[in-house]
Amino acid sequence: MGRIANFEEKNIINVAYECDVLVVGGGVAGIAASLAAARSGAKVILLEKGYMLGGLATAGLVTIYLPICDGMGRQVSFGLAEELLKLSIKHGVESRYPDEWLDRNDSIEVRAKGKRFQVQFNAQLFAIDAEKVLLDAGVKILYGTLAANVKMEEGKITYVVIENKSGRRAVEVRSVVDTTGDADICHLAGAKCTTHFNGNILAAWYYAFVEGKYILNMVGFSDVPEEQRKNDVKHKYLLERKFGGIDGEEISEFMQFSHEYTLKDFLSKYEGKNVAFPVTIATIPQLRMTRKLVGEYVLDEFEVHKHFESSIGMISDWRKRGPVFEIPFETLYGKEVKNLITAGRCISVTDNMWDITRAIPDCAVTGEAAGVAAAMSDDFTTLDIKKLQMELVRRGVKLHESDI
Ligand SMILES: Cc1cc2nc3c(=O)[nH]c(=O)nc-3n(C[C@H](O)[C@H](O)[C@H](O)COP(=O)(O)OP(=O)(O)OC[C@H]3O[C@@H](n4cnc5c(N)ncnc54)[C@H](O)[C@@H]3O)c2cc1C
Incomplete structure (x- = not known):
């Protein structure tokens, strides 16, 4: 209580x-x-x-x-x-x-x-x-x-x-x-x-400006059946954890993970490029259902x-x-x-x-x-x-x- x-x-x-x-x-x-x-x-x-x-x-x-x-x-x-x-x-x-x-x-x-x-x-x-x-x-x-x-x-x-x-x-x-x-x-x-019933996977969609182009990076692309995601890099989950999305503290954790994976994704894809930086990150949680x-x-x-x-x-x-x-x-x-x-x-x-x-x-x-x-x-x-x-x-x- x-x-x-x-x-x-x-x-x-x-x-x-x-x-x-x-x-x-x-x-x-x-x-x-x-x-x-x-x-x-x-x-x-x-x-x-x-x-x-x-x-x-x-x-x-x-x-x-x-x-x-x-x-x-x-x-x-x-x-x-x-x-x-x-x-x-x-x-x-x-x-x-x-x-x-x-x-x-x-x-x-x-x-x-x-x-x-x-x-x-x-x-x-x-x-x-x-x-x-x-x-x-x-x-x-x-x-x-x-x-x-x-x-x-x-x-x-x-x-x-x-x-x-x-x-x-x-x-x-x-x-x-x-x-x-x-x-x-x-x-x-x-x-x-x-x-x-299943909760939401972590998503971290963000925009980056990379050598003259704005790119939407769909990180945590979508929730798909187990079989499909096993063989498909695009559908790889960032975390195995699922999020319900109606608990205040859990939503804050979702945002923190989302920020962490945005940075990881950005550095892994674009570090070393001449001109590359993230321009927009989500300001509300990317929870689907x-x-x-x-x-x-x-x-x-x-x-x-x-x-x-x-x-x-x-x-x-x-x-x-x-x-x-x-x-x-x-x-x-x-x-x-x-x-x-x-x-x-x-x-x-x-x-x-x-x-x-x-x-x-x-x-x-x-x-x-x-x-x-x-x-x-x-x-x-x-x-x-x-x-x-x-x-x-x-x-x-x-x-x-x-x-x-
Ligand atoms: C990662 C991800 C990828 C997706 N990809 C696509 C896609 O490619 N194409 C597509 O068509 N759809 C996609 N969707 C689904 C789609 O974006 C959403 O389902 C849709 O935009 C939901 O619209 P909505 O108006 O129902 O709710 P929301 O967009 O969630 O709007 C609800 C609004 O209510 C406000 N609000 C909430 N509670 C309160 C309150 N108590 N008081 C005042 N304001 C409140 C919020 O701030 C918010 O602005 C995706 C969703 C996610 C999370």
Whole structure:
């Protein structure tokens, strides 16, 4: 049993803000959710504990916007997933542009044989451009602001307690979108959550400037099955240790190991070169799958090509060509907390499916649906899904595989 200190704190917190939709976490899912809710006319506040937008995609240096196509020549993710992909390369500063999708009007056969509809972008420009788009849409962004607690009344969140330089205060809310990536708000509000069975491998992605070129070094490339990694240097683990990602001290250790392996990798690859130095290291932990919601529906990898009446959009599998998944609305909320919805890497899926739905474009797909839904309702268990779908379609989203 841990020790307890009694601070005799006053149980009264000043209400600093009120809004229709509070989005917690400014990663790609939070950007999409805020933008979608604001474009629906809602008064939106976005909380971000760091000081730039984009989360793992920018501060975490994961600068590859994985495909919005199925690899067989068909685009499957539309709406904000496509808009944000294009925003990420607005200034054209990175490589890996799929000409057959962006510059030419090639046939489905040509696209199927060519590059997938994915891009590599510049983290800093994407973060700044996303901020501008949100401000233009009327979103109020609070940086350096942690959502630290919630107040519940009759199965709904009524206030979210925030902490920043101004102290500990509250936001009065109508609905909340949890885009923390770690289901922090779901957890605080008492929604059913679960963690990854296996934990996360250590990653240390960093950018280096080497003799005139900026190079993304994907150290701790990805988590793959044992058999594959035995014979593949690219997939070699840095450490055998796995990280859960929801323990404060463990996350600090993760960052320290990440720094140590960044330096090791840099020295082993570039020491002795004329001009070579690291230019950016990650400023948030590169953890892939930590905690997620167990919602009204848990989507599985085997439900590929399955028609869901309640689909809010589609995603592909970044790992292989072919699979398409419709995402049922019920993966975004649970019944315990009626005005709370999730998006991004903490939606309700099985562990195998998690590796698919956590990719950047998929976070934009679920973010857009969550934002529109949050602007429409403060009870997702009774929301009229047809109305939500009509609004998504009006915005250019395609819901079913039969639509493409
Ligand atoms: C090493 C690695 C490699 C990857 N490679 C790729 C890739 O090549 N391509 C790809 O598409 N995807 C990749 N991914 C996955 C992808 O980057 C992420 O899953 C995706 O960006 C997650 O977006 P998100 O918005 O759900 O969450 P996040 O990006 O994690 O954003 C959550 C945000 O919420 C903020 N936050 C958290 N808690 C609070 C709180 N309590 N209060 C306030 N703010 C809070 C955080 O600061 C953060 O900005 C990779 C991931 C990792 C770790």
